[in-house]
Structures are given as structure tokens and as C-alpha cells.
Amino acid sequence: MSDAAVGRMASPLGWPGDPTAHRPGSAGRPSPLGWPWSRTTPIPDTIDPTVSEPEQSAGAEPGAQSESGSETEEALMVDAGPQGGSPDGAATDASHRRIREVLDAATVSRETAPDPVSRETDDDLPIAIEARRAVAVLNPSGEAMPRPPATRIMCVANQKGGVGKTTSTVNLAVALALHGSRVLVVDLDPQGNASTGLGVDHHAGIPSIYDVLIEGVPLADVAAPVEGVPGLLCVPATIDLAGAEIELVSVVARETRLRRAIEAYDGDLDYVLIDCPPSLGLLTVNALVAAREVLIPIQCEYYALEGLGQLLRNVDLVKAHLNNDVEVTTILLTMYDGRTKLADQVAAEVREHFKDIVLSTVIPRSVRVSEAPGYGQSVMTYDPGSRGATSYLSAAREIAVRGAKEAAAT
Ligand SMILES: Nc1ncnc2c1ncn2[C@@H]1O[C@H](COP(=O)(O)OP(=O)(O)OP(=O)(O)O)[C@@H](O)[C@H]1O
Numbered sequence: 001m002s003d004a005a006v007g008r009m010a011s012p013l014g015w016p017g018d019p020t021a022h023r024p025g026s027a028g029r030p031s032p033l034g035w036p037w038s039r040t041t042p043i044p045d046t047i048d049p050t051v052s053e054p055e056q057s058a059g060a061e062p063g064a065q066s067e068s069g070s071e072t073e074e075a076l077m078v079d080a081g082p083q084g085g086s087p088d089g090a091a092t093d094a095s096h097r098r099i100r101e102v103l104d105a106a107t108v109s110r111e112t113a114p115d116p117v118s119r120e121t122d123d124d125l126p127i128a129i130e131a132r133r134a135v136a137v138l139n140p141s142g143e144a145m146p147r148p149p150a151t152r153i154m155c156v157a158n159q160k161g162g163v164g165k166t167t168s169t170v171n172l173a174v175a176l177a178l179h180g181s182r183v184l185v186v187d188l189d190p191q192g193n194a195s196t197g198l199g200v201d202h203h204a205g206i207p208s209i210y211d212v213l214i215e216g217v218p219l220a221d222v223a224a225p226v227e228g229v230p231g232l233l234c235v236p237a238t239i240d241l242a243g244a245e246i247e248l249v250s251v252v253a254r255e256t257r258l259r260r261a262i263e264a265y266d267g268d269l270d271y272v273l274i275d276c277p278p279s280l281g282l283l284t285v286n287a288l289v290a291a292r293e294v295l296i297p298i299q300c301e302y303y304a305l306e307g308l309g310q311l312l313r314n315v316d317l318v319k320a321h322l323n324n325d326v327e328v329t330t331i332l333l334t335m336y337d338g339r340t341k342l343a344d345q346v347a348a349e350v351r352e353h354f355k356d357i358v359l360s361t362v363i364p365r366s367v368r369v370s371e372a373p374g375y376g377q378s379v380m381t382y383d384p385g386s387r388g389a390t391s392y393l394s395a396a397r398e399i400a401v402r403g404a405k406e407a408a409a410t
Pocket residue numbers: 160161162163164165166167168189193276277278334335336363364365366367369370371373388
């Protein structure tokens with residue numbers, strides 16, 4: 001390839017064709033950075049300190065400036081070489097002088113440089129922190145949380161919609177199962193969100209909780225294993241359940257259908273988590289009758305506490321007439337947004353009112369939590385290193401530890 005062809009080619013870094021054309025100080029033009037050298041100017045290997053200033057500046061007036069008086073243009077004149085009319089020797093002298101000036105002007109700092117060695121260890125890097133969180137969540141070493149002496153049946157209820165009932169059911173169930181507990185999730189909402197979140201098939205017509213409540217099919221026949229989470233089963237809900245509220249009205253012992261199904265379940269379970277619909281109808285009543293514990297997720301938002309009184313009254317009614325054992329044992333604050341004062345106010349008010357049944361763990365509002373169901377996963381498996389996953393893990397641990405303490409105290 002000819003030199004001319006090489007010259008026309010653009011460089012891979014985007015330099016224009018002629019590799020010499022726009023080099024600093026080339027072609028008799030000053031570089032924007034003020035480089036004094038040109039292709040025609042020999043670069044001195046060393047500066048002879050014995051050469052005196054007048055000698056160095058021979059051929060150029062000390063401090064001589066161009067017409068415009070700018071230093072850059074001085075370099076231009078020198079740089080121009082034969083075209084500019086200056087001899088090469090003068091250019092060299094001018095360069096020496098400039099370097100000398102720069103060296104003389106330079107003040108040497110006696111300050112020691114800041115410690116160049118980072119004291120940060122690899123363990124402090126964000127990726128390492130996230131990896132540690134993921135390991136804690138996925139628990140490859142099989143560390144177990146305390147398991148209850150008897151099955152804990154928890155109804156996750158709040159008639160207010162969208163407060164995090166399903167998200168909490170799914171993620172707490174996965175967290176408990178990943179830490180050695182055997183867990184059954186009962187999806188009692190015709191929307192079937194818990195089934196979706198656990199990646200369990202729930203299209204119309206498949207065996208589901210509807211068959212259990214209306215047809216008396218055993219729970220074990222409809223419980224499906226959750227992929228990737230050993231020890232976790234899910235009884236799915238299909239759209240068929242939408243009609244169950246009305247159909248149940250004429251069924252014998254309509255409020256205790258779920259309770260009987262759970263009592264008849266033969267497997268060894270540590271937890272049954274029931275995800276309720278956002279209503280206080282017969283489905284929720286079935287859950288309250290079946291459960292010993294009620295877990296109420298409360299969203300850290302303005303209307304969070306409205307309607308809670310009605311839920312508590314319903315729990316009292318069920319307790320008085322249908323299930324003496326049921327108690328509100330756990331309140332979980334969800335979708336906490338630390339940037340708002342409102343979230344703090346709601347959290348403080350809930351804690352003041354419900355005291356120590358409120359878990360100290362608060363679930364933050366997090367995009368990862370809301371993305372996970374789209375992949376048929378809990379946030380625990382979708383992004384185990386995220387804050388949402390860590391928070392649900394810590395809430396699950398609190399639930400397990402509190403349960404164990406209470407069991408030990410009785
Ligand atoms: N911590 C969180 N951060 C961000 N989004 C969340 C969080 N928790 C829940 N969400 C999202 O908020 C919406 C409502 O949550 P979820 O479905 O769990 O509430 P719900 O009480 O079960 O609703 P419903 O009353 O309809 O059954 C969902 O889109 C969910 O992904």
C-alpha cells in the first residue's frame with residue numbers, strides 16, 4: 001500500500017486520514033495544546049544546564065513575541081521553520097528557553113502524595129456486598145432458621161388492595177423454604193397472583209383451590225412443587241375461584257372448608273401461608289377460620305390505616321364465633337420509601353398503635369420486587385442480592401425466631 005493510501009485511511013480511533021496532518025505542532029500550525037515541536041524541529045535529547053540564558057536565546061530576542069504577542073504564536077513562528085523564515089537553530093533555542101522557564105517556574109511540593117494504596121478491601125466493593133447478600137438469601141450452606149414445633153397457619157390479609165399481601169406471601173414463603181422449612185402456600189385469590197409469582201400454572205380448568213373448597217378434593221392432590229425452591233408447595237388459584245364466593249353460600253359448613261382441608265393434609269409442614277383476596281368475603285373468612293395467626297401487610301402510604309379497623313373487627317368476630325385461636329400476630333410494613341416523610345409517619349403511627357407485633361424489618365419499595373413476578377419468580381430467586389430480597393429474608397427470620405420464642409414460652 002502506498003504512503004498516500006495510508007495517509008488517506010482514517011485511524012481506528014477516528015483520527016482523520018493523514019496521520020501527520022493534525023499532529024500537535026505539525027504543518028507549521030500551533031497545536032491547541034501549545035506543543036512547541038514540529039516535524040521540522042529536532043527535539044533536544046537533553047537540556048544543557050551549563051548553557052546560559054543569553055546563549056540559549058541567541059537568535060531570538062528574550063521574550064520576543066509575535067505580532068499578536070501570544071506565546072502560542074511565538075511557537076508558531078519558531079515552528080514554521082523554513083516556511084516561517086526562522087532558522088532551525090533559533091527554533092531549538094526558543095524551545096530550550098521555554099522549557100527552562102517552565103522548570104524555573106515550577107515549585108516543588110514537599111507535600112507527600114496521598115497514600116496511593118487503597119485501604120478498601122475487595123470485601124467492601126459493592127459487588128462483593130451484593131454477592132454476600134445473595135449468598136445469605138440463597139443459603140447454599142443450608143443454614144436453617146428455627147422451625148416451629150407445630151405447623152404455623154398464617155393468613156395474610158388486608159381488605160385494602162395492592163398493599164403487598166401476595167408479594168409478602170410469596171417472598172416470605174420462599175425465604176422460609178430456602179432456610180430449611182417446609183412451606184405450603186395457598187392461593188386464595190381468584191386473581192391467582194401468588195401462583196404467578198411462584199411460577200405455578202393456574203390457567204382455568206386445572207386442579208386448584210376451587211376444587212378443594214367446592215368439591216372437597218384433598219389439598220395434597222392440587223399442591224404443586226415450586227421449581228427451584230425445595231420444600232415449597234403451592235396450591236394454585238384459577239379464575240374458577242371467582243364464582244366460589246357465591247357457590248360457597250349454599251355449601252355445608254361453608255366457613256370451615258379450608259380449615260378441614262388443611263387439617264386433613266397429611267404432609268409434614270412448618271408453615272401454611274394463605275394469600276387472601278382484597279375483600280372480607282367468604283374466602284377471607286375461610287382463611288381466618290383456618291388460621292391461628294393473621295399477618296397484616298401495611299403499605300407505608302396515606303390511606304394505609306383506613307379500613308384496618310374493619311379487618312380487626314372481622315378477626316374479632318371470627319374469634320368469637322368460629323375460631324377461638326386466631327390472633328393478629330404480625331404486622332409487616334411494606335413499600336417503604338425512605339425519601340418521603342409520609343412513610344416514616346405511617347411507620348411510626350403503626351408502631352405506636354400495634355406495638356411489638358410490628359416486625360422491625362420494613363420492606364422497602366423496590367423495582368426488583370415488582371419486576372420479579374413478571375418472570376414467575378420471587379425476588380429472592382430473581383435478584384437475591386437486592387435489598388428487597390434481603391429485607392424479606394430478614395422479615396422471615398424475625399417471624400421464625402418470634403415463633404420459636406413463643407413456642408418455648410408456652
Ligand atoms: N416492596 C415493593 N416494592 C415495589 N413494588 C412492590 C412492592 N411490594 C409490592 N409491590 C408491587 O405492588 C403491587 C401490589 O402488590 P401485591 O400484589 O403484593 O399486593 P396485594 O395486596 O396482594 O394486592 P391485591 O389486593 O390486589 O391482592 C404489585 O404490582 C407488586 O409488584
